[in-house]
Amino acid sequence: MTNKQKVPVTILTGFLGSGKTTLLNKILSEEHGKRIAVIENEYGEVGIDQGLVINADEEVFEMSNGCICCTVRGDLIRVLGNLMKRRDKFDYVLVETTGLADPGPVAQTFFMDDEIRSEFSLDGIVTLVDAAHIDQQLGRSDESSEQVAFADVLVLNKTDLVSDESLDTLEARLRDMNRMARVVRSKQADVSVETVLNLGAFDLDQVLERRPSFLEPEYPFEWTGIFQLEPGRYEVSLEEGPDPMMSLVVVADQGTDEESLNEGAESCVRLYAEPAELLHPGDKIPLNKHVNLQLQSEGRKSFSLEVEKSGHLGLFTQHTAEEFDIKVRRMDTSVSESGSNQPNNLLIPPIAERTWVAQHEHDDEVGSIAIERNGNVDPEKLNAWLSQLLSEKGVDIFRMKGFISFADEPRRIVFQGVHMLFTSQPDREWGNESRRNQLVFIGRDLDEEALQSGFDKCLT
Amino acid sequence: MPDIRELGPQGRGMLHEGWSTEVADYVIVCGWALEGNAFLVGDAAGGLYAFEGKSGTVLWHRKEVHEGSLLAMSIHPDGDIFATAGQDGRVLIWKSKDGESNKALDLGKGWVEHLQWSPDGQFLAVVFSQYVYVFGADGEEHWRSDKHPSTVSAVAWSKSNELATACYGQVTFYDVLRAQVNQKLEWQGSLVSMVLSPDGDIVACGSQDNSVHFWRRSTAQDAEMTGYPGKPSQLAFDQTGMVLATGGGERITVWSFQGNGPEGTVPGELDLHIGAISSLAFSNRGSLLASGSRDGSVFVWLLQKNGHGEPLGGAFVGAHVEAIAWRPDDCALAAVNANGGINVWDFKNRIKTSPKGFS
Structure with a gap:
């Protein structure tokens, strides 16, 4: 048995008219040395001369336990399962969702299905946002805020249609909802391919480097x-x-x-x-x-x-x-x-x-919470806390990312989760660095104090 | 040193090297035709091959028979013809002897992932996304299902005119002659595989949530077997319907239907593979089970009525075993793998198993 490299997958979401097709075409036409297999939604209309474009009807399957967190995309499992047998034909997968899609089931597919999990890795979720219309969309639909909340990269598109001032306001609003995502502005989805592919989205160090004020304390006064x-x-x-x-x-x-x-x-x-x-x-x-x-x-x-x-x-x-x-x-x-x-x-x-860095008014139900603590955590307590937290609040927790320090483990333990599902694995060695823990939660109506005190109880 | 007889009635070495060869791409489908005189293989690149059954000599070879990829094959019960389907939305009907295709059925834009000849060979069931078509061997369309609520994930014939289909949330039995629904069994779950017991009474489905769900048609009773570490896509009934072998992990779990089972019974567990089970096949007669794994290992097991069993022999082929097939006389076993490898072993069964299996 050989230890094959997993194929990275990027999920492309965004409302109708946000520019997904333009971005997709741009990615496919650019010289980047990658052979990309595209799994397009049923309404997709990419007229491109590209080898591997597969149409898939979005089939969201709930499991018998009735939990909405346990939904997967049945069509993706089938298509990816078959694609695996043609691995010599591609080295990257792009999944485009329909405008109204909830990104949860797509992302969960890469955690839930054992065969998919063993062959593919979710590289990142890219959400396109129509700068001129997103404000209305966010108010009207849950899917829209979920697409923002799930993103690793938010492409703020069609910036030429709105003033700089409203762009700043919009960007601040999006950042409030999802502090983990990188925000990129563009006019006609003209972002460089590197900003959307091969993100290794789980590289938390990179996230922190990009946004140094990410974990700076916020105060109720300015x-x-x-x-x-x-x-x-x-x-x-x-x-x-x-x-x-x-x-x-x-x-x-x-x-x-x-x-x-x-x-x-x-x-x-x-x-x-x-x-x-x-x-x-x-x-x-x-x-x-x-x-x-x-x-x-x-x-x-x-x-x-x-x-x-x-x-x-x-x-x-x-x-x-x-x-x-x-x-x-x-x-x-x-x-x-x-x-x-x-x-x-x-x-x-x-x-x-x-x-001071002001605490923003959190008008949106969807927001992000960061926990940063020095020291080590107790693995058993953490596991018990996370299990309980995710079983009780998993529906409202869209994504979770972070790293943890265990006293007996020389390496950082990195976490990544979607709703109730999460994976953890050792990452790089701590070396001389002082031990600390960082977790970021993005979700709906999250109770910051409860999350922090819950985590504090796991510290040794 | 344990007495070698305790390891199994014959000890090791039940699989004797027969012939092996390699094709250009990942082998997706295989099967025996012409009464075991030909071994047919289809690969991901759409290559189709026939090998002479005993020697492995190439009888004929066709290239790129389905654009995109070949996805499915079903050999007619008489072994003289067979059908293939692929990502090009086409079904082709071939002659086993010379590899000539005299029928092409175009279903449209989409994948054809499943094909199944009826037991009497009169009909060919074809799955095309949310629809199932039934064609005659002459390629004429006899029946077409209504739209299923989701893509059909499996089909199986319960008798010559009754077809079962599985999709998300339901198994449906259609009378394809009268064009009517005979029975619908519902359950909220994503059914990924299906087998029927030989008498057609028991329907077993592997489910996405790592369980096996089954129904008894006569009583409409259903039951769920949970606790699998993975998705049980591989299911196989022995020819008496006594035991159901299931994958869904590295271990083969065998449920016995003797007495009031399998509800409330402890299943047999066959535990030698290191990787997840990727294929299961019962011998045509007797109670031998062959299993292949993602780790490249192949084992043959002798099973008892209660689902417990012991290994008779094993081999290692080096790559994910995609499919496994007993020759009609059960004297040879073939395995095809992800590297394009084909291995055929002579199988000499020196112990007496009842040709009628467990009965």
């Missing part, structure tokens, strides 16, 4: 301003901004160096987790308390702030100072005696500022 204030009364005023409400925490004795800023941020995260007190214009802002500033009335709104001893006050605001034109002024009578007609002089600029 901006911090530190003000040097003497004892007295102050006014915090705001212009109209993007929201009729903004939350805020004012911290006493906030240092300006990097370490103090991070410490302050961490303690503010905890304060932000507490319910906010609603303040109306004119109200006094308490220290070290989570408050919501009501900003519904027109014009500039003022809140007061009292400082008892001189020091550095930190304002951790939900939005940036720029968005609301946040200003801090001194209101003390003792000062106004000498310069009462020059209010502008009383404006106090911050001595330090910092903007």
Whole structure:
């Protein structure tokens, strides 16, 4: 028995009109030295002079246990099973799905069927997105968000039909839904073949390299301003901004160096987790308390702030100072005696500022959650946790990827899963690198805290 | 040293090297024709070969008979003609003797994956995606099924005018003369293979979810055998219908229908292959089972009524065994493999097995 190299498979998904056929034609016509077998959906109309194009009716088969996670593409099993006997004719497989296809069964086929699993490996899922229409599609159909969620590469196509600004917004939305995917922009599906084929999508290192901020912590606030204030009364005023409400925490004795800023941020995260007190214009802002500033009335709104001893006050605001034109002024009578007609002089600029990676508003039900922890995990506990998690939440967990460190294993253990199915295998050696664990979940209505605390219990 | 007689009635060496040869591509189908005087082989490139049964000399050879690939072959019960089908949506009917084709049936754009002659040789059942056609040996269409809910994955004749079809979720029995459905057996699962017991009462199907599902037609009772590590695509009944051999992993699981079985009984397990089982064939008479594996090994087993058995001999052919076939007189066994290899062994059975099998 020889250990044959498995044939890599790329799955191409995307709504009707997103440009799948254009991309497919481009891939097939380009000189890349690969002999590609294409399995086209029943509505496919690739008129190409290519040796191996096979039409397949999408037949999604549920198993007798009635679990939707255990669905496979029966037609693919048959077609790939036969293709295996012609291995000398091709070295790559591309599977195009219909616009409305749920990518789950296609991906699961490569995990569920023992024969397919032994001969083929899922290289990656490429989802084409029509930049002009995806916003509507995402609202209307589950398939559309599932196609985004499953992707390793999101090709944001037809970018010439929308403004740069809306492209940025769209890209941010897509990234929120799927933080694992690489986003590529194109006009007429004119992306290079290397960006869609031979991804080795499971190369998590590569994913991290591409998106260094991937696992940077997100905060519920976007901006911090530190003000040097003497004892007295102050006014915090705001212009109209993007929201009729903004939350805020004012911290006493906030240092300006990097370490103090991070410490302050961490303690503010905890304060932000507490319910906010609603303040109306004119109200006094308490220290070290989570408050919501009501900003519904027109014009500039003022809140007061009292400082008892001189020091550095930190304002951790939900939005940036720029968005609301946040200003801090001194209101003390003792000062106004000498310069009462020059209010502008009383404006106090911050001595330090910092903007944070903001926690996005997760409007979409579909999102991604990342867990990163140092140390080792207990294999048995992890297995028990994952088994339970996937049996309870497998329907909502579309994909899972990551690597784990076991104390007794010199190599990283890499994980990859689709719904309830997952595989794990040893990867490269840790060497001198410090042991850590990273898992990314993409799914619908995922409970981040539950996932993190569940994982934490597996740590040794 | 264990007494060699304990290893099996004849010990080792039951498979004696006969002849072997190689064809250009992955061998997909094989079978004996002309009363065992010819061995027919079809490969993935669409090559068709006939070898003289005893010597392995090439009788005739045809190239690229199906564009894309050859997918299926069925030899007529009289052995004088046979049919092939392929990715080109065609069925060709050939003469075994000289390899001349006098009939071509074009079904359209799509694959023809399964073919089966009826036991009396009057009809040829042809699977074309979600439809099944029945043709006469003259190529005339006699009957066509309604559209099945999914692609038909297997066909089998229960008698000369009754055809069973399997697809996702159901097995259907059609009277092809009266063009009516005789029985429909439903079960939510993807059925990937099907065999019928020789009397036609038991229907066994391998399922995608690693189980074997079967029904007794007379009582419409059904049962499910689970716990297979893989998909049991390979199924074989012995000629008495007493035991059902199943693949679905490295081990052959044999269910016995004696008494009230196989429900609630422990199956026999034949465990020598290292790779997953890829083909199973019972001898035409007696209770011998031949098995081939993805690891390139071939074994012959002597089975008992209760499904347990012992190996009589084995061989290694070096590549995934795609198909295996007993010569009509059971005195030779042929195996074809993924490297285009063909091996034929003389099989000398010095022990007495009842020619009627278990009965």
